Amino acid sequence: xxxxxxxxxxxxxxxxxxxxxxxxxxxGHGTHPLTLSGLADKQGVPAGQRTHVQDIVGEIxxxxxxxxxxxxxxxxxxxxxxAAERIGDRLTRVVFVDSNVPADGESFVSAWPDGRxxxxxxxxxxxxxxxxxxxxxxxxxxxxxxxxxxxxxGSTPHPGATLTEPAVLSRPLGELPxxxxxxxxxxxxxxxxxxxxxxxxxxxxxEMHTGHWPMFSEPRELARILLGAAVEG
Numbered sequence: 001x002x003x004x005x006x007x008x009x010x011x012x013x014x015x016x017x018x019x020x021x022x023x024x025x026x027x028g029h030g031t032h033p034l035t036l037s038g039l040a041d042k043q044g045v046p047a048g049q050r051t052h053v054q055d056i057v058g059e060i061x062x063x064x065x066x067x068x069x070x071x072x073x074x075x076x077x078x079x080x081x082x083a084a085e086r087i088g089d090r091l092t093r094v095v096f097v098d099s100n101v102p103a104d105g106e107s108f109v110s111a112w113p114d115g116r117x118x119x120x121x122x123x124x125x126x127x128x129x130x131x132x133x134x135x136x137x138x139x140x141x142x143x144x145x146x147x148x149x150x151x152x153x154g155s156t157p158h159p160g161a162t163l164t165e166p167a168v169l170s171r172p173l174g175e176l177p178x179x180x181x182x183x184x185x186x187x188x189x190x191x192x193x194x195x196x197x198x199x200x201x202x203x204x205x206x207e208m209h210t211g212h213w214p215m216f217s218e219p220r221e222l223a224r225i226l227l228g229a230a231v232e233g
Contacts, residue, residue: 002092002230003030003065007056008215009074009099010163011132011155013040016073020215023223029230034059036076038159049107049165052079057086066090069230073097074212075108075163082167084176094176095229097222098183098212101194102167109163111191123160130158141211142185142218151216174200179229181222185211204232 004024008016013035021031036055038047045051056079060068068090072080077099084094100111109116122130132155138148174197182190184207190198198205206225210218 007076019219056083
């Protein structure tokens with residue numbers, strides 16, 4: 001059986017996976033949703049991007065997990081991608097859920113040529129944190145009003161340093177066994193860097209007809225995809 005280690009994107013904590021976890025456990029797998037430092041129940045913990053990478057690696061090593069399926073949603077794809085190469089043969093597969101992917105020497109905001117100023121401006125205005133989105137920002141993402149309320153009320157400011165520090169990779173990301181989940185309501189095509197990675201024989205693309213937060217909008221379908229990735233290895 002696989003051990004799923006899951007990290008959600010900006011502003012979210014382990015709670016974001018609450019509706020996905022039961023489906024994975026019912027299939028007999030281990031589940032380890034993480035709250036990254038500085039977020040949710042770990043607010044107040046200083047965090048840069050390397051902290052988030054170590055959050056993931058440290059949990060895997062602490063629990064001595066094997067057959068790990070690492071899951072990163074949105075921003076969390078950046079620390080998850082770095083953690084994946086650091087855990088060696090403990091890794092079965094990485095699943096990037098509509099996520100950013102790390103590039104050596106590049107940060108989260110590096111991939112935002114049009115939005116970088118917006119993100120950095122928010123960080124400057126909010127004492128080093130990126131302020132969470134408001135309810136209207138979730139329109140058109142396949143979410144119910146109740147789901148949007150749940151995300152908005154559960155979100156916490158995101159540590160800015162994790163978004164501006166560069167990633168560190170020791171080998172090409174395309175060498176890792178990976179599944180990329182593209183959520184089509186958030187755009188019909190993956191970003192250009194992901195398109196390049198998908199040319200690798202080790203990567204595959206799966207599409208979901210929902211928005212950027214599938215753990216809320218389509219948790220059972222997302223769980224089905226994750227279970228398929230575990231079998232694929």
